[in-house]
Each structure stands twice: as structure tokens, then as C-alpha cells.
Amino acid sequence: MSAVAGALPAVRPRAPAKRGLRHLAGRFARNRLALAGLLVTALVIVIAGGALWIAPYSPIKTDFTAYLQPPGGRHLLGTDELGRDVFSRIIFGSRASLEAGLISVGLGISAGVPLGLAAGFYGGRLDDVLMRLTDAMLSIPNLILALTVVAVLGPGLGKAMIAIAVGLMPVFMRIMRAQVLSERGREYIQAARALGAADRRIIWRHLLPNSVAPIVVQGSLNVAGAILAEATLSFLGLGTQPPTPSWGSMLNAAQQYLTQAPWLSIWPGIAIAVTVFAVNVAGDGIREIWDPRTR
Amino acid sequence: MLRFVARRLLQMVPVLFFVSVIVFTLINLIPGDAARLFLGEEASPDALVALRHQMGLDRPLPVQYAWWVGGMLHGDFGHSFKDNRSVLATMWQKIPVTAELSAMGLLIAWTIAIPAGVLAAWRRRTAADYTASAAALTGLSIPNFWLGIMLIYLFAVNLHWLPASGYVPPNQDLGRNLRTLIMPAFVQGVILAAVVMRQLRSSMLEVLSADFVRTANAKGLAAATVLVRHALRNAVIPVITVMGIQLGALLGGVVITESIFSIPGLGRLAIESIYARDYPMLEGVVMFSAFAVLAVNLTVDIVYSLIDPRITLVGGRS
16 A cells, blocks of 8 residues: 555656756746845845844944934944944844744744645635634734734734734635645545545645645745835834834834934835845746746 | 625625624733723722723623624724723724825825836836836835835925825815825825736736737727727726725725824824723724725725626626
């Protein structure tokens, strides 16, 4: 029996993975805008990882002899109301953004995929309840849902990421369920079943690998949104807490000094916009190479 | 048609039920005692017990839930923890403000997105297309609160053209009303414009390659006639669906724009009730926004069937 089941992957109608990946990478490289987006994203990752070595000053050390200094001179992008170096704070602030972007999407996927899989695979009552649940969650505006979750959990970067993930979860549930429903009736699944493959084997060997592409595509498109959502929650004072720098909380503090020190409001916004733009472009590129409809 | 609307209205019931369960569960997970929040820290124990009884907090959770939902069905959304205002009455005051802001945002979005989307599709792979597409992507990437701050800096702080914040009701002074709303409405409109433009571009591209457009061109009709009368009319249909889906994002964005521009609408009410731990108010706002999203999506489906006779509504054969 096990010998027969072991032979299954060989008859799976799928292109060899290696050639497929190289093919996709080649197509991605030809899309110059997407490549540029990916490079900028990589640069932000390097900056976040090497912040300790790149930043000229400590991001949290205050200096009351040099507060609200305009850009130029010893402080490239000026200093804030506590005399902290804005350039260094922007460099360190990239960490909160990237963490939020990647971890909240990761959390959303790891909660949404099993639930969507269960809904699609087992169907029936479970499916009904879970789908009405996603309907309900999707009908609450994302930011309002996130705010309500933060009201429960309290402020903080980790909690903000959970709040963002809660909003993303139903999206991944829907995609995973749709994927399972479209694959479940295919011949190769029936063949696997006929050969006595257990549910678990069908899920791990067939359903999950076949769902990687749509989940990755959706996830890469959501990273940009998650970065924006973290910035928004931090801007409202509910995300990253002081003195840890994050681009959103920097903009929150800068609001009071808009007339005196407008640069405080300009740089973090540019940092967010450039990063989100790059991630968006890279995400669009990933969708284009993977989604046959956009070719 | 009527049967379709009735069916869809009935389908909203289980969804709203789940929304109410989610909201009730979340709020009850919040640590702390509502009676103490209401009376303040130095309340006497007797008063706390009395209020807990009056608010029904000493009853089991399912009973509390039933009371809350039952109240809402009778139009009683409870009272604010902060100042005992009726939640429903407060929301009624805020809804027109948010509705006006959203309508202006929508108008701005369509005014930008329709010409841009048509142009980008018509002149595909030209400088115009790339500019419009890049602008749309930029619109999606700029944080809306930052855009708001930058507009305030430019038009209020530097140029003194527009007031930085505040709100004047339209029946009091329409001119000032519009002047206070133009910046926030633009902020609301930008993201939506980006989404609509991208969707319109891709559906226009599809329609432009259709046979009937080729026929219209071959007939010698003017390019503008073909674009607007033939292509746009068909391409706009999927865009409307996207608009309906985007309403949730629009209502979420209102939280930001209203707090930056100090506009007394629903969004600001939501954020204020979170800061003030005013849970009955927060529950009311969440329930209402979910209801609004569902209602708009239903309206979109109905509008859909009116513009496109090919679409038959399930259960509406009469």
C-alpha cells in the first residue's frame, strides 16, 4: 500500500519545480519596474538590519542643547523636539515598518490558511459558520476592526500587528477555501483517494503545495497595506510606543511642530511612501508573473 | 426585483448577527469594569453594585448579549459611558457629516479616475499611460494621514488659502462648509481614485479589444464617441463593484481624515470612543459601519442590474 502511495508524486501533472522557478525569475527580471521595487525593498531590509552601523546617532538619545534643528549641518535631516537625530530615527524606524509588514501578513496567513482549508475540505456546517464569519469580518472596515482589537489588547507594536493580522485573516481564508474547492474535485485528488491516501496526505502533498502561488501573490500585495496600517496605528498613538522610533509615531509627534519644524513631518512620510511604493511595485510584479490572466 | 432585494436583505441578517457576536466578544474581552469606568475611580462600592445591576453587568454574558441585541432591534443602542448621551442620537448627528465628506471624496475620485483611466487604456504603453499608472500607484502608497498633514502645511499654514481644520454645517454657510471639506475630501478621494483608475484601465483594455469596438471604429465613428458611448459604458460596470468593496476602506479612512482635520463625524467618534474607553459608543459605531458597508454593497448589486440588462438577479424572476 505504502509503495503505491509513494509512487503518487511521480504521476502528479506538474512541471518540474526548478525549471519553473528559474523561468519565473527570468520573467520577473525582465519587468524592470518590479525589479527596481524589489531592489528598493531589499535596500530597506539591509538598512533595517544594519541600522546599528548605518545610523550616525542613537535614535533615542535626547540632546536638549540641539532641539528642533533644521536639516543640514551636523544632523542631515535635522533634530526633533527632544534633540534626537531625525535621520537615525528614520533608519531605525524602518524596523517597525518591516516587522509589521512581514509578521502581520505571516500571522494572517498562518491563521487564515488552516481555517480556509478546513472550511473548504470538510464543508458542511463548519464551512457555513466560517464563511459567515468572514463575511462579518470583511463587512467591518479594516481600520475600525483593527482599532477595536487594539482597544482590547492595548497599544504596542506586537498588538498592532495582531490587530492588522485579524483583518487580513478572512482574505486568506477565502482564497484558501476557493483553492481547495477548485482542486478537490480534480482527477488526481480522486486518484490519490482511490489509492487510499489519507486526508492528511492529500492536504499536505496536494492541496497546500497547489495553493502556494495564490497565497504568496495575495500576501505580497498585502505587505504594503500592512506597512501602511502599522504607520496609521502608530500615528494614532496605538502602535509602536515611544521612545522606540517608528515612522507613524514620528509623524504623530511632529504634528504639533508643523509650523515651527515642518521637516519633522516631511521625512518620515517620504520614507513610508517610498517603501510602500517599492513593495507595491514588487508585489504587482509577483502577481504578474504568477497570475496567467495578467500576462 | 423586489424578491431579489428581500432575499439580499434577509442574507444581511446572519452577517450582522456575526458582526454583533464579534463586537460583543471583543468588547467583553477588554479587562476592567464598565461600572467603574462609568462612575470613576472614587465611586463607593454600593454605587458600583447598584450601577452594575442597573446596567445588567451582574447577569450572565449570554443574557447581556441578548439585552444588547434586543435593545438595538428596538432602536436603543445604549448610552455613552462618558456623558450618558444616547449612542443612536449621537450617531445620527455624525452620520450626515461623514456622508457629505464621503460623497465629496467619491466625486473627486471619479473626476480624477475616469479621464485618467480612459486615457491610460486608450493610449496604452505611452507616456500618458505610464504617468497615469505611476500616479495611481503613488496614490496607493502615500499614507493618507501624511497627505492630509502636507496639504494643511501647504494650503493652510503657508498659503493661508484654506482653513486647517474645523467644520461648518452646510445649512449654516455652504461656502465655508465646502472650504473646510475640500482638503479632507481630496485626501479621501486620492486612494479611491487610484483604485478606480487601475480597475477602469484594465476593464477598458478588455473592452477596447472587443469586436463591437472594432466595428464602431470601422464604421468611422469619432474616437471620442467610441470611447465614451461604447467602451466606457461597458467598462464601468466592474468598476462599480470595486467601488462597493472599497467602501469599507473609505469608511476606515474617514477615521484618519476626520481626526486630522477635526471634523465631527463618525470616524472621529470612533477614535474618541477608543481613547475614552467609551465602549457602548464604539460598539454602536462598529455595528453601524458594518451595516453601511452591507447596505452599499446591496445597492451596488441593484444598480448593477439596472445598468446591465444581461445580469439577471437570482431569485428575481418576475
